[in-house]
Amino acid sequence: MNHPLTPEQRRYQNRTEHLQTRQNANLARGPKGIAAVWWDQARAVATRAEREGDASVWDRLALALTNWCDQEDQRPTVTQGDG
Secondary structure, three states, X not given: OOOOXXXXXXXXXXXXXXXXXXXXXXXXXXXXXXXXXXXXHHHHHHHHHXXXXXXXXXXXXXXXXXXXXXXXXXOOOOOOOOO
């Protein structure tokens, strides 16, 4: 027998279904979509940690992204016809 869901359980189910649909669409986009999934996950982790009292997670995420961007900025540029 199925028991009716509480409003909180229904909201959780809706969020989960929405996230799964969004992740499937992003995965179908290939590497760009996979990066979008990880970005969504990183924000969710940081938001949850902040809600639980640890806002420093945002600082660590910002540092990781800064480091990644700095590394990519130093990478040689590939122009049309190279390679």
